[in-house]
Amino acid sequence: MRIPHQLSRFLFFVLVLIGVTACSDRNPDSGGGGNSPGNLRLQVVNTSANSPELDFFLDGTRIARLDFLEATTRTSVKAGGGVLLVTADTPTGPVNALGPTALGLTRNLKTTLIAFGTYAGLSTLKIQVPDSPVPAGKARIQLANTAPAGVALDIYLTVPGVPITGTTPVARLDFGQFGTTLDLDAGTIDIQITRRNDTNVIYNSGAFSLVDGDDLLFTVVDNPTSVTSLLSLLVLDDAGGSEVLSADTPADFRATHASPGTGPLDVRVTPTVGAPTTVFTNLARGEVTTFAQLDPDLYEVDFLFTGTPITAVGSGLGTNAGEQYTVYAANVPGNLDLFASNDNRRPIATEARLQIVDLAATLNVGPIDIYVVPTGEPILLATPHLEDVDYQDVRTDYRALAADDYDLVVTAAGSKIELSPRLALGPLLDGGIYAVVVRDDGFGGLEFTRMDDL
16 A cells, blocks of 8 residues: 555554454464563565565465565464475466575564565565564654665654755665664654765655554565555564655656547646646647646646647546546547546566557447457456446546467457457566557447556
């Protein structure tokens, strides 16, 4: 779950209260403190940005299934050797991703196991610290670097709004390292991060509140879906974790023209307060823009006929920090529609991810079925990839496919008669992000727009 920095603390504690945490096959330790003799309190975390969901097995028992940035509650387990096995959920079934690895878990220590790194180089970071109370009036923090994009980092704690000039980093961490625990006065801080021996800040938490009694682990992670914001922080306590974006993280925004018979279009955005801005110009039918950046806000988005002040179609769009949006102009001239999707474009190393959007307004066959089949394979016995899809269908999520060569086939819902020539998708590769817009050709048939990001 991604949370803008201003709301992270409030929402984090709400989630704690209502018990929204990643699944675990063990019950949480109800003691909230120390352990029975011979036990330790364990939390498991997944910070591998390009890994699929991971299953964690400890001594043969599954203790968690975690997606990227998910964490278990801290749970009491028996100390001892401890053998960890991690498997990955892939389109062709589970595969071994890491281990088995002997952990050597020491009793009576607060223990955090973090799966980190790229999927191809997946590793485990074991952090064990004394499980002791936080002194009154203090907040305890610890810092770790599990961001492959970060390499070697300097981490600063400053008064909110104060630059790092003249200050010394509280931690200098290589990739896969963690620092000692720090007991700080409760209050508000900025967490600022630079590359080693650099003064350019690449992450700034903004004002972060440390509450009396907090016991937090901050681990630096990759931000795989933002064009401009390289890093995030995952903040962990005994109840789980939440992401805190850099305070300057924008929303990413692109547009595509899917309207038959409509000439070039400009795209203009107007914030809640402020003047309108033309973001893209002269967008031709079938064209897809690159991503532009917007401050998080509620915008009026307008497609205008290029070179005129005449609005072809407009609609509201709320944007959140760190999220990506595509807006589409669809339907015929004089009856244009604006459609938007919120896109989770995180690459996953074990699968190709494909999004399909139906913007064929004038097809006149009702809902459609969309098949994705190996190249040349008949659809007679195949199951639709998307079934009973209507114009502007909201099913715009990216779906996993095993790497292969594929055709995309469109039929009327429930039919096996192909409505148009197949779209040869070609090889879809593991780690690839692919998208197709099904659109009108203006003559009762179909055309396709590719929006691939390899």
